[in-house]
Each structure stands twice: as structure tokens, then as C-alpha cells.
Amino acid sequence: MFGDFIPLFIMIALATGLALTLLKAAEIIGPKRPNRIKRTPYESGMDPIGSARERYSVKFYLVAMIFIVFDVEVVFMYPWAVSFHDFIEGGAAFGVMVVVTIFTVILLIGLVYDIKKGGLDFEQ
């Protein structure tokens, strides 16, 4: 059973190794001619002024909260997607589809409410 996941672990190891190798190779092989302008946080950009720990608009937090809600929605949908072939074989595909559609529509109401209230509108 664990043997099924060995390709997954190999892929994670390869991806991490490739990223680290490229970063380290760029550091070793690449030419380094630093100067004061190049080492500023935003090269050729605005000079950083003051602390980064300012108060942000509450809209950013709203986006984060809505992300959490839809993340939990994905948690509910994941077992449905995995077992959908079993539902088709068992002849219950239509009923399960209705259940999931109601589930999604209830959550869509929240999204529509949010958009109508201007919760995702950053312009105003």
C-alpha cells in the first residue's frame, strides 16, 4: 500500500532537489557584480520608506476568509470526485449529482452575496 506513494515521494524529492540545485548553481556559476542600486529591495523601483507592517485594507482579510470557506468546500468535493465511478457503477450517479449541485448552489449564494455587497470590489 505504501509502495503506491513511492513515485510521489520521488517526485517531491526531485522537485525540491531541482529547485535547490538551480538556486545554488546560479549562486556559484553566475557573475556577481553587486552595487548599491542593485541591492535595494526594488531595483530601479521606489525606495522603501518606513515599516512594512502597516494597516492593510480589510478587503484583503475578506478575500482570505472567503478562500478558507471555499477550501473547506473542496474538502467536501474531494471524496465525491474520488468515489464518483463507484456511484456510476452503483446507479446512484444522478442522486449524488443532485446532492452536490445543491451543495454548490448553497455556497454560490454566498459568493453572489459577497459580489453584490461589493466585498471583492477594491476600487471603492
Place this chain on the structure above:
Amino acid sequence: MAAAPFMFFLLATVSVVAAIGMLVARSPVYSALWLVLNLFCVAGLYLTMNATFIGVIQILVYAGAIMVLFLFVIMLLNLDALPQLEEIDWGMVAGFVLGVVVLSQLLYVIASGFDLPMEAMGASAETGSAESLGIALYTRYALHVEVAAVLLLAATVGAVMLAQKRFE
């Protein structure tokens, strides 16, 4: 199957190192990043124990949603990095490490005394899989899923209500 114990100890070591890194980091954002590494390693540990669904949920919910909440709180409270410690009391660190070693020895002796198995259980593969959960969730407990949807709807509406600029 020699790969399974190897992966277990590798992931366990990395997760302990990440947990210590989370505690030692002086900046709260670095702590959060260490915690992400720790959560990913714990998800890998679940995979080595055949708990596939819990492993995926660990990444989706903990590394996704809970970490967003943590970063949210860090930004909301304007937490600054703690000042660097002047000196570390190595005597206390050595005492802590020795204490952990003695505790693990004691636990090992107790576990072997009760004849507890040291390797992962095989039976959980059937009951804890995503397929069996989906079949139970969308047939027998379909109403409960809809009630959960209403709860999530309430969370969405509540977030929008709280974040409104003015109350007419």
C-alpha cells in the same frame, strides 16, 4: 517494504527539525513558514501510515486554510520580529535534549512491555480511504453535507457583514 520505515524516520526527523525551527525563529512569518514545512512532513507521515485521505486533508486544510488564518493574525496584530537573544543557555538546551532522550527510552520500554506494535496498521486502508468516505458522505449522510453547506454559507455572509465599511 524497507522504504516505509526509512521514509517514516526521514519525515519524522524533518518535522521535528521544522517544529524546533518554528519555535526558535525570531520573526513570526519565518515561524509560519517553518510550520508549513512541519505540516507537509506530517502529511507525508500520514501517507506512510496508509491514511491517504487524512494526508490530503492535512495539506488542504492545515497547510492551506489554517496557515492563511495564521498569516492573517500575524498581519492583523502587526507582530514585529522579536529581538535577537543575547546569549543562549546551552546548559538548558543540553538538559532538554537529555530529558527527551530519557523520555523516549522510557516510552520505548513501556511500549515493548505492553507488546504494542511499532509499525503502521494495515486495516485503516479500507475504512479511511476517500472512496469509502465519499460513498458514506453522499448517500447516507447527504443531508449532513447540505447542513455543512449552510454553515459555510453563514461563514461567508458573516465575513462580508463584519468587513463592511459602514452600517446603513
